[in-house]
Amino acid sequence: MNASTGSTHGSTPRSQNENAASKLVVSKWSRFNQNLKKKLVLLLFGICVAFAITEFLLLALGVSFPLLYQPDDFCGTRLRPNLNVRYIEEGNAIVKTNSSGFRGNEYQAKKENVVRIAVIGDSFTEAIHVPYEKTFCHLLERRFEKAGQLVEVLNFGVSGFGTAQELEMLNHYVLPTQPDIVILAVFTGNDVGDNSSKINSGQIKPYYRMQANGLVLDDSFKHDARFMAANSWSTQTKVALINWSRSLQLVNKFYAAWKNRKQSGKLDDIGLDPNVYLTPKENSDWDVAWKVTELLIQKFAADCTSNGAECLVVTLSNPIQVHPNKEFREDYFSGNGIADPFYPDKRIAEYCEANTIFNLNLAEPLYRNVSESEGLFLHGFPASKLGTGHWNENGHAAASELIYDALIGCELLD
Numbered sequence: 001m002n003a004s005t006g007s008t009h010g011s012t013p014r015s016q017n018e019n020a021a022s023k024l025v026v027s028k029w030s031r032f033n034q035n036l037k038k039k040l041v042l043l044l045f046g047i048c049v050a051f052a053i054t055e056f057l058l059l060a061l062g063v064s065f066p067l068l069y070q071p072d073d074f075c076g077t078r079l080r081p082n083l084n085v086r087y088i089e090e091g092n093a094i095v096k097t098n099s100s101g102f103r104g105n106e107y108q109a110k111k112e113n114v115v116r117i118a119v120i121g122d123s124f125t126e127a128i129h130v131p132y133e134k135t136f137c138h139l140l141e142r143r144f145e146k147a148g149q150l151v152e153v154l155n156f157g158v159s160g161f162g163t164a165q166e167l168e169m170l171n172h173y174v175l176p177t178q179p180d181i182v183i184l185a186v187f188t189g190n191d192v193g194d195n196s197s198k199i200n201s202g203q204i205k206p207y208y209r210m211q212a213n214g215l216v217l218d219d220s221f222k223h224d225a226r227f228m229a230a231n232s233w234s235t236q237t238k239v240a241l242i243n244w245s246r247s248l249q250l251v252n253k254f255y256a257a258w259k260n261r262k263q264s265g266k267l268d269d270i271g272l273d274p275n276v277y278l279t280p281k282e283n284s285d286w287d288v289a290w291k292v293t294e295l296l297i298q299k300f301a302a303d304c305t306s307n308g309a310e311c312l313v314v315t316l317s318n319p320i321q322v323h324p325n326k327e328f329r330e331d332y333f334s335g336n337g338i339a340d341p342f343y344p345d346k347r348i349a350e351y352c353e354a355n356t357i358f359n360l361n362l363a364e365p366l367y368r369n370v371s372e373s374e375g376l377f378l379h380g381f382p383a384s385k386l387g388t389g390h391w392n393e394n395g396h397a398a399a400s401e402l403i404y405d406a407l408i409g410c411e412l413l414d
Helices: 002-009 013-061 136-146 163-177 225-230 233-244 246-259 285-306 326-335 343-354 363-374 393-409
Strands: 069-072 076-079 084-087 093-096 115-121 151-157 181-186 207-211 214-218 310-315 358-361
Touching (some): 136 393, 151 163, 214 285, 285 310
Antiparallel strands (some): 069 076
């Protein structure tokens, strides 16, 4: 009876203890959650502060490793549109691109009284190593301006391009801008090799192959898993995030270096591949690469002509060709069995002459008139290494003058 009454009118001491214990556990769990939330908020705040400080320091120090390129269905790759980033890996320059993804101003409708010159080439034309105002394309335009001539120069350079990609660039992006003159800037240091999938293998880009009826385009790169992955939404999102943050750029740079740590066999960037200076053996990979390159130049010029544009083929300079140290140059050439350091330039000149294509070789006059006479380095930068890599401001300035003289001399502007 008492037990029944107790169960009806109140809790037993045991029940009371259980309730109290339950409330204590709930209270402790609540305090734990509150403390955890506070710690997470503080941790998140600390991370944000550290991230902001790191971003500020990297910005102040000029540390920048942006991802500049995007996939392209015709050329394999090209610069991203609307870039405004700093490039410091060789030289130091702000890299801005227009909405079409090329350096320079936005392309305007062609004016009747203005001569439009389009320059197509690789990294030497793109020239992200120097401010755009110091590139040979911009300097060439300013040179005409000083002479009172209305000329605009459009830059269609993209790093890593070979002649096959430059031909695709011509037909898909350049000719629609209605140029009066198209300059094909050939960097013999690797352009010939870049036209061969056997010499420079593993590249995701179009090639042209020789067949009985001439050149045939091979655009199978579009089906390469790496190309499709680069085109994916996830990759594009990742690239956008990396380009937004200097910290992420630095992390990505270290990751890329670690990922590629086992790669070897990189060619000397002073002389690049010595085979380009040698007469190739019949039917060798280099012989085929040269023949494909020459046919590409011929087709390039023909496509220009059929679209009402004049064509000028300009061979640029390799670092070793214009190195101001004569003994250094001679040691390199003799050590590699090279009799004529200007063999690739002369070969292209002879081919152009035989096919009535305007041609200008820069390497030999740059060496004779600037490097040898004035002792100037035309390639390389003090922060990296003089005499290697791409043109510095001296190289661009000297090249712009020679190209200007050639355009005036061969009367392409008339």
